Amino acid sequence: MSKKAPIDTRGNIIDTAIPLFAGNGYSGVSVRTIAKLVGISAAALYHHFPDKQSLYLAAMEQAFADKAQAIIKTLTGPENAWGRLDAFLADFIQLMGEDADFRALLQRELLDGDDARLQLLAEQVFREPFEAVSVLMHEINPDIDSHLMAISIAGLVLFHFDSAPIRRFLPGGEQTHDQTDVVFEHIQSLLHQALSRD
Amino acid sequence: MSKKAPIDTRGNIIDTAIPLFAGNGYSGVSVRTIAKLVGISAAALYHHFPDKQSLYLAAMEQAFADKAQAIIKTLTGPENAWGRLDAFLADFIQLMGEDADFRALLQRELLDGDDARLQLLAEQVFREPFEAVSVLMHEINPDIDSHLMAISIAGLVLFHFDSAPIRRFLPGGEQTHDQTDVVFEHIQSLLHQALSRD
DNA sequence: GTCTATAGCCTGATAGAC
DNA sequence: GTCTATCAGGCTATAGAC
Secondary structure (H helix, E strand, C coil): CCCCCCCCHHHHHHHHHHHHHHHHCCCCCCHHHHHHHHCCCHHHHHHHCCCHHHHHHHHHHHHHCCHHHHHHHHHCCCCCHHHHHHHHHHHHHHHHHHCHHHHHHHHHHHHHCCHHHHHHHHHHHHHHHHHHHHHHHHHHCCCCCHHHHHHHHHHHHHHHHHCHHHHCCCCCCCHHHHCHHHHHHHHHHHHHHHHCCC | CCCCCCCCHHHHHHHHHHHHHHHHCHHHCCHHHHHHHHCCCHHHHHHHCCCHHHHHHHHHHHHHCCHHHHHHHHHCCCCCHHHHHHHHHHHHHHHHHHCHHHHHHHHHHHHHCCHHHHHHHHHHHHHHHHHHHHHHHHHHCCCCCHHHHHHHHHHHHHHHHHCHHHHCCCCCCCHHHHCHHHHHHHHHHHHHHHHCCC
16 A cells, blocks of 8 residues: 555554553653653654644544444444344444543543544544434334433443443452443343333 | 631632642642642642642542432432432432532543542442442342442443533534433433333 | 754742741 | 742753754
8 A cells, every 4th residue: 555664653653642641641641751652752753743732633533543434334234223233232342342542532532622622523433323323223212312312322331341440449340340241231131121112 | 616717728729629630630730720729829738738649639538528428318218119219310410410520530530540549439439329229229120230230320320411522513412411300311211111120 | 754952831849938 | 827939850842963
């Protein structure tokens, strides 16, 4: 594809920055720290990005890239509504469970993101799958507010992973409780009950 | 109660620090900024707290104080199980909806808290109500894993508020969708369906 | 494209007067 | 209990050599 597969310093910087920003937040990571981990000086980093904000934005875009597409496929598959719900749930839970950086960056954006960044995030990542989930919810049970239900599903999945650090100190908190298959089975049966039309 | 109701500088510092830490995170707030807002110098602040970490911890304890007790009352009330679930939901949603600082500090602790702080938070705030919810879940439907269900309820409630910043940019996002009564009605009917024994 | 050196500012924290 | 002055070091970002 590209001309000669040169050593991609810019890409290295972004890949190094993603877990750092995810773990420590924007103001918790210095340009020096990122540069040192990449193996270059801070001044060299400024050759690839005009400022820290731009680097952060590039790291975000990289971390969020292609997440939407993977989900949408299963949401618009050939199966019936319940089958698509299960397939979506499995994929969504799998994706969230394996990418802690994505979850952390999302939570940090919800806490600290300005309107411009949040709008970008909404339109380039969440809008399409969110709308597809809403449509699916309406198809399964039109009596339920599909927007509220889509939010509920996201909250359910995310919190089973995001709560892991504190669950260790709560009664009955077992290690299995944030394994993707355990979370899937729980949320699946919860939603099947909740969405079934009497 | 206390001796003479003196001007409580220490309390002022904490009350000033809470919304700042909630909004900007630990490393996003400087001691100088807090001091300036209180109306004293940074050096004066260090007369009341040995270091920034201690101030942060004191602010956390203040922000989380008494939250647990308010919830536990409704969980152990005289009503039947479904009545207690509804009462708990109403109180929990009300409490989370009105205290954005609490939610932000909790999310930030889940992201950045070390083991010691998380353990403190778990034991002094969440353990009791969490256990009470678990017991209630088991009473309502013993076929469901009560620990997973308690986590699910927390995730449901929290995310309906925490997602507000990005919901504005998603289709069908109306302002009413994070009003406490709308959230309550949605989660209540969702849980009634999900927990009912066939 | 990377380096060293550095400007200019902000940081947490302290010393000592009042 | 609060102040001014200050320290030592970290921060983002730039200048200029190679």
